[in-house]
Structure formats: C-alpha cells, structure tokens
Amino acid sequence: MNSRGLALLLAASISVVTTAFLSLVNVSVNALIVTFVISFSSSYLLIHMILNFLIFNEIKKMQNAIKKLNNKEIQFNDPEGFNPLNPLKRIQSEIHAYAVSKQQEIDQLKKTENFRREFIADISHELKTPIFSAQGFVHTLLDGAIEDKKVRQKFLKKAAKSLDGLDILVQDLLTLSQMETGQIKMQYERFNVFAVVNEVFEQLEGEAEKKEIDMGFTEFSNNQVFVVADQQRIYQVMLNLISNAIKYTRKQGSVRVGFEKRKKEVLITVSDNGRGIPDEDIKRIFERFYRVEKSRSKDKGGTGLGLAIVKHVLEAHDTRIEVQSKVEEGSTFSFALPTA
Numbered sequence: 001m002n003s004r005g006l007a008l009l010l011a012a013s014i015s016v017v018t019t020a021f022l023s024l025v026n027v028s029v030n031a032l033i034v035t036f037v038i039s040f041s042s043s044y045l046l047i048h049m050i051l052n053f054l055i056f057n058e059i060k061k062m063q064n065a066i067k068k069l070n071n072k073e074i075q076f077n078d079p080e081g082f083n084p085l086n087p088l089k090r091i092q093s094e095i096h097a098y099a100v101s102k103q104q105e106i107d108q109l110k111k112t113e114n115f116r117r118e119f120i121a122d123i124s125h126e127l128k129t130p131i132f133s134a135q136g137f138v139h140t141l142l143d144g145a146i147e148d149k150k151v152r153q154k155f156l157k158k159a160a161k162s163l164d165g166l167d168i169l170v171q172d173l174l175t176l177s178q179m180e181t182g183q184i185k186m187q188y189e190r191f192n193v194f195a196v197v198n199e200v201f202e203q204l205e206g207e208a209e210k211k212e213i214d215m216g217f218t219e220f221s222n223n224q225v226f227v228v229a230d231q232q233r234i235y236q237v238m239l240n241l242i243s244n245a246i247k248y249t250r251k252q253g254s255v256r257v258g259f260e261k262r263k264k265e266v267l268i269t270v271s272d273n274g275r276g277i278p279d280e281d282i283k284r285i286f287e288r289f290y291r292v293e294k295s296r297s298k299d300k301g302g303t304g305l306g307l308a309i310v311k312h313v314l315e316a317h318d319t320r321i322e323v324q325s326k327v328e329e330g331s332t333f334s335f336a337l338p339t340a
C-alpha cells in the first residue's frame, strides 16, 4: 500500500464517522453531504501530505542511502544538512554519516592491507639479494676456492661488501620503524646548517668528482645559518637529499644548496639539473622502497628508503618536505627549519 491508498482509507473512515455522528442530530441531507465532502477532502489532503512529506519521502531516502551504501557509491557530503525539527531527517542524516565513516574505515583498512603486503614483498626482496650473494661467495670458497689465495681474498671482500649493504638496509629499516613508533626522540640544539652541509659536501666529494658534478651553494648563501633542530638527523636528511641529487643527475650536472631566510625560519633547498621526476611518481617517492625506475637495478639508486627517512625526520621536526620537479630539467627539494 502506498501513501495515497492509506490516505484515502483514513480520510474515508474519518468522514464516514463524522457524517454518521452528524446524522444523529436533526440536520438536512444537503448539510450531511457537504460535511462528508469537506471532511473527506480536507482529511485526505492533510493525511496525504503528512504521510508523503514526513514519512514516505524520508523512508525512501533512507532506502536509497542504504542501496548506495551497498553499491559503495556513498557521497561524502550530506546534501540534506541537519534538521532538528524532523526526527526522520535526523535519522537519515545519522545513517548517512555512519555509512560514510564506515566506508572510509573500510577504504583505509584496504589501503593498509595492500601496503602491508607490498611492504613484505619489498623487504623480502631487498634482504634476499645481499644474503644470496654473500651465501654464493661463501659456498664457492667452501667448495674449494679457498685454496687459491687470490680468489679467497677477492671472494671474501665481495661477501663482506654484500653483508655491509645488508647492515645498512637493516639499520635504515630500524631507524624508520623506531621513528614511526616514536621511540626516537629528536635532540634539539642550536647549530649552523651551513657547516653541516659543508661536511656533507666533503663526504660526497668523491661521488661528485666521479661524475664531474659541480656541487656548491647558491650565489647569495650566507655562511651563518643558525637553526634549532636535531643536528645528526638533519645531517642525515641533507646527506640523503644531496646524494640523490648527485645520483640522479647526469655527468657534468650541477647541484646547489640554498638558504632563504624568512621571519622565524629558514628555507633550505637542494636543487639539481638532473633527470627530474615524472608527475605520477612525485607523490609516491617518499614511500618506503618506492623507486621511479621499477627494475630495482642496483647500478643506479639504492633501496628506496632514503626519502622515507627524510620525510619522517622532518615530520618529527613539525615541518615537511616539498618537491618541485620537471622531467629532463631537474628537481628541487625544500623544507623549512626554525631559526635560532
């Protein structure tokens, strides 16, 4: 039965009862007919309106909302808004809000689940490579190569190099997970970032020279840039950013670090004129193990943990890293630190 049928039935019974009562008193037939017609039409109109607008419409909307929820096409903004006078509307908007929050939760869980699966696959792959190669060298030695002094030395060196790589990987992972769980607290102090960057330059001098890369500060960089931050962690950040800039820039390229003083902070930029990062990769490069070149080749690049560490360290400093990049033109990474 729909709202019109129900309204007709109720209106008919109301008008019959009213007319019957009136017929007990001495009135003319005409008056009875007029009373019947008026009471029937007015109650029909009223009941129909009430049923339609207050109940059936709202129930229909609720059914639609549930249908949408089943089809996962729920809208994230509630178009009806909140109406305190209409309890059915309120229930409807509560259902809507509940559905939206559940849908968001489900999406989040799915994302986490995917992330976990990918993470385990990546981590196993990254661990397998150095273990496998060290294992190969050791077994070859055990199988007889150990007799040859020259081969022994060479293989042991290679095995050691693989294990060193494994050590760095595990250290990086440990740092990341400790930072995520908040076990590592930042040790704030006042220091000159200019000096820190100079140390990084010294450490990476060899790499830059190999590729004949011109590495230095921007033209107007002050050599006294005092900030308040965790010096060791900022060293790590600069090391990762500058070594990326060298790694992903072709021979004879240029890498520049700049400081731009603002009111209460200094903006630190690391720019290169290297190969740049495609738009679709930019938002993912800070994920653990994410690398633009999918082949996971080791000749260029490492494991893809560097920028994940950078992001975490800067988040722990209440600041964030920004990237601007154009393919074949270069990239600029920047972040701000509070000045002392």
Ligand SMILES: Nc1ncnc2c1ncn2[C@@H]1O[C@H](COP(=O)(O)OP(=O)(O)OP(=O)(O)O)[C@@H](O)[C@H]1O
Pocket: 240, 244, 245, 248, 249, 272, 274, 275, 276, 277, 285, 290, 291, 292, 293, 301, 302, 303, 304, 305, 306, 307, 308, 331
């Ligand atoms: N300056 C840059 N220019 C071009 N691409 C970059 C630059 N910096 C990072 N990338 C891209 O982002 C990816 C992630 O960088 P990240 O530092 O996290 O990993 P990685 O350098 O490959 O390995 P790791 O730093 O762990 O040794 C890189 O693989 C590279 O593709």
Ligand SMILES: [Mg+2]
Pocket: 240, 243, 244, 302, 306, 307
């Ligand atoms: Mg890196």
